[in-house]
Amino acid sequence: MILEDSYFYIDFDDENAIFSKFNDYANKTKKQVYVVKKALATNYSYMYDNACAVLIPNCRIMITNLKEEEKDFTTYFEDFIEDLGVLSDKYNYREVLGRPREWKNLIKKYGYNDIKKDVKDIIDDIQENNQDNIRKIELLTSLLIGSINDIKRIGKETPVTLLDKVKRKIVLFDGTQSNFIYKNYNDKKEIRIQGLAGTGKTELLLHKIRELYINEAEYSIVFTCYNTILEDDMHFRIPKFFNFMRVEEQIEWNKRLWIMRAWGSGKNYSCGVYSFICQKYDIPFSPFGKNTPRFDILCKEAVEALKLKQPPIEPCFDYIVIDESQDFAEPFFELCSMITRKQLFIAGDIFQNIFETNISTANTDFILSRCYRTEPKTLMLAHAIGMGLYESPPLRWLDDSEWEACGYIINKANGKYILTRNPIRRFEDIEVNYKTLTLTKYNNDNTIIDEIEACIQRIKANNQSLVPDDIAIIFLESDMFHNYHTANLLESMLYEKFGWSVNKGYETKQRQENTIFISNINNIKGLEFCFVLLISEKKITTNFRVRNAIYMALTRSLISSYFFINEKENEKFIEIYSKAIKQIEQNNAIIIQEPSQELKEIIKTNFVKRKNEKNDIQEIIEDLSAAYNLTLEQKDDVKMFSKKALPKSMNRNEITDRIEKIIQAVVK
Structure with missing residues (x-):
């Protein structure tokens, strides 16, 4: 398994004592260090192999x-800067x-004997304190590791x-x-990657697809997922990403x-993996319909x-990339394999729903536990409120392996759990004196408008x-008639x-420029938004869906979240x-x-009992239909699609998530 929080990347196969230090x-310092012999996202090559950046x-x-040869090293140095x-x-x-x-003065040439110094002496020698220069070094680094930034977003001036x-x-x-993007693990047929929400998983898949496409000229690559919304989105995102990366x-x-x-259609076999396979290998195909078995059975x-x-089939694709793997059962992965x-890449979310039961990272090759969208304290607060960690008893408790899979470092002292997270580079050098979450009490509709304005x-x-x-205003409850008025x-x-101007997301279903969402x-x-204003107009119960909604809303913010709560109902x-x-905030x-x-x-018993309560699918459909303002036909x-797309083993929260995806596909 490739563990999360890898702070060292090396583009060399051979070991060297210099690399070890x-x-x-x-x-030790929790700072990301790279050792590369060329710019990673390029096909550049050099005659001299014993040098690196x-x-x-x-x-x-x-x-x-890395050797005493000086002449070839000088050529390498000059060619490297030119490239x-x-x-x-x-x-x-x-x-x-x-x-x-x-x-060029931001790049230092180090000879064979120079690099033998202690790391502390080397750091002292190359330390840069000028903020403008540091920003330029970061841009040069981004070019070398293939993490290309939009220069229009970055801007010319140091923020x-x-x-x-x-x-x-x-x-x-x-x-x-x-490691996921650039390393080759040819000894494994399946590569599995799991990540928390906000860890950049889909962005990594785009980079991986690009790497395969430009370096494997003779091979075919498939991207697949469960729902048509993500499929349509990737039809838009991949060409845009390829253009941005200058493919x-x-x-x-x-x-x-x-x-x-994943499923496809009998009318257009090439629109789905399953339908394509059925046509390609002449096996029975079952379309999505009223009397069709579940997809995992098919x-x-x-x-x-x-x-x-007979004879045994020949594979028809070289690589398959599966996104949102949590939507599938193992038979689909076996079919794709x-x-x-050559290889199958299986990418999924972990802890997308904080009340899901499977947080296992078994058989996972890459674990993405650093959430780059959400400041660590905000994420801790969202988890704390979502799981009721400060209530008695908590709504949810994780075992140590589950806490670690979610990116937490565990320390125990005097009967207490001390859960911390490693710093995230996006937030590590900004002020620490701002509040990541503010609770604001209000009493009625008139004051909530005033409170939002003041905020x-x-x-x-x-x-x-x-x-x-930069701002989103989000309603927690599903009482859309009242929410429309507000x-x-x-x-x-x-x-x-x-x-x-305002963009009402429940009508547009997407972001719009120069509007408040x-x-x-x-x-x-x-x-994601820099600031999230979350409004709750009712009593905040221990209902799993309500708590997960709070968690999801709070973690949309990059900087701060503001939680407006009805004071009378929630003292x-x-x-x-x-x-x-x-x-x-004080202890991080x-x-x-x-x-x-x-x-x-007791917590476990209560949790399992509530997860196994009868799931009224009709009630969920009615609730979401009102939220999405569906027509009777929609x-x-x-209702028809839900009957065949919902495995019996699903709990209420999982059913709700799946029905939402069905609704989004229907209203598309």
């Missing part, structure tokens, strides 16, 4: 000789960096304000991400690169049919570059007080979590009493 430094945060780039200049031009970095002669520092942060891959080869659709949903039947083929010649005025006063797109009042206030909880998955909740917020940790073994059993379609 940088590995130790990276893991060492990339360390806040330090000038070291180009290092780096070419990349700077290719991705328009010259707008910020200038010509190579202007940034000063908190908002600009977060929005314009230069994004760099960590070691686990780089010079034209995409050969349905020859070298395929995007297909996949199992297809596997058995392929095994009976049978028709894949935005404060945000605006502290962030001069604030634009409407949304209309907010729309009037926002235009009158700020001159801002207002939505219910059903339309925010995958989105105890406000008291508990006002104290919890203060503790987590969740500090809670470890439940006794007896209490753990609701009937959802």
Whole structure:
């Protein structure tokens, strides 16, 4: 297994004592260090193999000789800088960096004897303190590791304000991400990757597809997923991503690169993996319909049919990339593996729903536990409220392996659990004196409008570059009739007080530029905003769906979340979590009493009992149909499709998530 939090990446197969000391430094300081012999996302090559670049945060780039040969090393050094200049031009970095002669002083040439020094002496020698230079070094590093940033987003000037520092942060891959994209694991047929929401999983898949496409010219690649919404999104995102990454080869659709949903259609076999296989190998196909068995049963039947083929079948694709693997059962993976010649990449979410029962990382090759969308304290607070960790008894308790799979470092002292998270580079160098979560009490509809206005005025006063797109206003409850009314009042206030237009996400189903986003909880998955304003107008119960909705909403924010709560209904909740917020902000940790073994059993029993309660699918459909404002015809379609797309083993939260995906496909 490739463990999460890999702080060292090396682009060399052979071991060297020099590399070991940088590995130790990276893991000790929790700073990402890279050792590369060329720019990773390129096909560049050099005659001299005994040299490399060492990339360390806040330090000038070291180009290092690993042997005593000096002449060839000098050639390598000059060629390396020339190629780096070419990349700077290719991705328009010259707008910020200038010509190579202007940034060449940020790269230090290290001879064979120089690199033998202690790491501390080396760091002291190459340390850079000028912020403008540090930013340029980060841009050069991004070119070398293939983590290309949009230079228009980054801007020319070094950001000063908190908002600009977060929005314009230069994004760099960590070691686990780089290993997934660039390393070859040819000894394994299946590569499995799991990640928390916000860990950049889909972005990594795009980079992996690009790597396979440009380096494996003769091979065919398939991207597949369960629902048509993600399939349609990838039809848009892949060409856009290839253009951004300056892929010079034209995409050969349905020859070298395929995007297909999992099931498909009998009318158009090439639109789905299952339907394509049935046509290709002449086995029975079952369309999606009223009397069709579940998809996992169909996949199992297809596997058995392929095994009976004589002579044995030949794989028809070289690589298959499966996203949202949590939507599938093992028979689909087995079916895909049978028709894949080289490798199958299986990517899924872990802990997307904080009340899911399977948090296992068994058989996982890459674990992405660093959430780059959400500041660590915000994520801790969202987990604490979602799982009721400060309540008695908590709604959910994880065992140690589950806490670790979710990115937590566990310490135990005096009967207490101390749960911390490693710092995230996106937030590690910004001010620590701002509040990541604020609870605001209100009493009625009139004051909630006033409270929202006052909140935005404060945000605006502290962030001069604030634009409407930076803010989302989210309703926690599904009472959309009341929410529509409040949304209309907010729309009037926002235009009158700020001159801002509103994008009602429950109508548009997408983000729009230069508008403030207002939505219910059903339309925010995958989105992120600098500031989130969450409104709860009723009593916050221990209902799993409500708590998971709070978790999901709070983790949409990059900087701060503001939770507006009806004071009359939630006095105890406000008291508990006002104290919890203060503790987590001060200690950068969740500090809670470890439940006794007896209490753990009670929590587990309550949890299992509630998970196994009868799931009223009709009630869920009615609730979501109202939230999505479905027509009667659309609701009937959802009912029909839900009967065949919902395995009996699903719990209520999983059923709700699946029905939402069906609704989104129906209204598309």
